[in-house]
Amino acid sequence: MRLTRLALALLPIALLLGAPWARAIAPTQMPTPALEARYERLIHGFRCMQCQDESLANSPVSLAADMRRQIRQMLLAGDTDRQIRKFFVSRYGYFILFKPPFVWKTAWLWLTPGILLLVGAVAAGVVIHRRTLLVQSDHEEPDPRDGLTRTQERGR
Amino acid sequence: MIRRFIPLLVFVGVAALLAMGIMQAPRKDLVPSPLIGKHAPNFSLPSLMHPHRMVSSTQLIGHWYLFNVWGTWCISCRQEYPELLAIARTGIVPLIGLDWKDTRGEALAFLSTKGDPYQRIAFDPGGLEAIHWGVYGAPETFLVNPQGIIVYKYIGPITPRAWTEDILPRLPADTTVAGS
Numbered sequence: 001m002r003l004t005r006l007a008l009a010l011l012p013i014a015l016l017l018g019a020p021w022a023r024a025i026a027p028t029q030m031p032t033p034a035l036e037a038r039y040e041r042l043i044h045g046f047r048c049m050q051c052q053d054e055s056l057a058n059s060p061v062s063l064a065a066d067m068r069r070q071i072r073q074m075l076l077a078g079d080t081d082r083q084i085r086k087f088f089v090s091r092y093g094y095f096i097l098f099k100p101p102f103v104w105k106t107a108w109l110w111l112t113p114g115i116l117l118l119v120g121a122v123a124a125g126v127v128i129h130r131r132t133l134l135v136q137s138d139h140e141e142p143d144p145r146d147g148l149t150r151t152q153e154r155g156r
Numbered sequence: 157m158i159r160r161f162i163p164l165l166v167f168v169g170v171a172a173l174l175a176m177g178i179m180q181a182p183r184k185d186l187v188p189s190p191l192i193g194k195h196a197p198n199f200s201l202p203s204l205m206h207p208h209r210m211v212s213s214t215q216l217i218g219h220w221y222l223f224n225v226w227g228t229w230c231i232s233c234r235q236e237y238p239e240l241l242a243i244a245r246t247g248i249v250p251l252i253g254l255d256w257k258d259t260r261g262e263a264l265a266f267l268s269t270k271g272d273p274y275q276r277i278a279f280d281p282g283g284l285e286a287i288h289w290g291v292y293g294a295p296e297t298f299l300v301n302p303q304g305i306i307v308y309k310y311i312g313p314i315t316p317r318a319w320t321e322d323i324l325p326r327l328p329a330d331t332t333v334a335g336s
Contacts, residue, residue: 049187066286070287092187093189
């Protein structure tokens with residue numbers, strides 16, 4: 001009885017785990033497995049311009065279907081992945097790519113995390129260095145103006 | 157003394173960055189077109205009115221035109237329709253329609269009841285031509301100059317204000333509809 005309830009409770013989680021493999025759209029057959037693999041990779045790399053946070057692979061919107069059709073036609077016509085990407089970028093801008101390329105306009109996007117990490121590391125280094133100096137000064141003679149000395153005096 | 161203000165400065169900087177992000181967020185639906193300043197795509201599509209005739213980009217070279225992407229299924233297109241009719245009445249610039257992902261029967265019925273502001277309409281039921289123009293939603297309107305260069309793109313329904321403030325100033329003062 002308890003086991004059934006547990007199984008029922010876990011069912012939604014199990015279903016959710018399967019979600020990444022679910023397909024919003026009917027799969028289409030390309031003539032060769034190599035083309036099929038390239039097609040799959042390409043449609044996962046483009047943004048659906050209408051829903052914006054979904055890829056062409058996952059979008060049920062009819063514009064996405066048209067774009068997938070365009071990609072299929074270009075693949076069958078012998079276009080390279082690079083040519084297909086260029087086709088869409090020249091018409092929709094870099095926004096259509098889920099992974100923005102490293103160009104002048106996007107340089108800050110790629111470099112900021114590194115710069116922030118560097119700033120953080122330097123700041124951490126300075127703080128740690130100061131703390132070590134503080135520990136060393138503890139072993140020196142207590143300063144009469146120090147708060148610690150005063151409480152010691154009060155305790156006496 | 158100045159060092160005490162460093163956290164405050166960092167906070168103000170981050171807050172400004174986030175505020176900029178929030179203020180720009182609603183514009184996410186307006187993706188700037190990389191086609192502005194570039195040649196309009198070459199096309200040759202069957203005419204909506206006369207299926208055996210073609211509407212092609214070569215016919216359009218030599219004068220200004222507004223390339224309007226629409227469909228009878230598109231609510232915002234119906235919303236902008238009175239303004240399109242008003243633009244057509246001014247006789248300043250011809251409207252070239254791209255009937256996008258539509259059926260001929262519905263489009264013709266719509267035009268005959270509501271009036272037809274277009275000089276020509278290209279029919280794109282499959283939707284592949286719109287991809288060449290970087291269209292991602294209707295209505296979208298492109299202003300193309302006599303050399304065939306896309307000068308401006310307006311996304312969304314054209315309002316009277318968009319016409320007078322965004323489109324009209326980009327047209328030379330002496331333009332009139334050619335060939336109609």
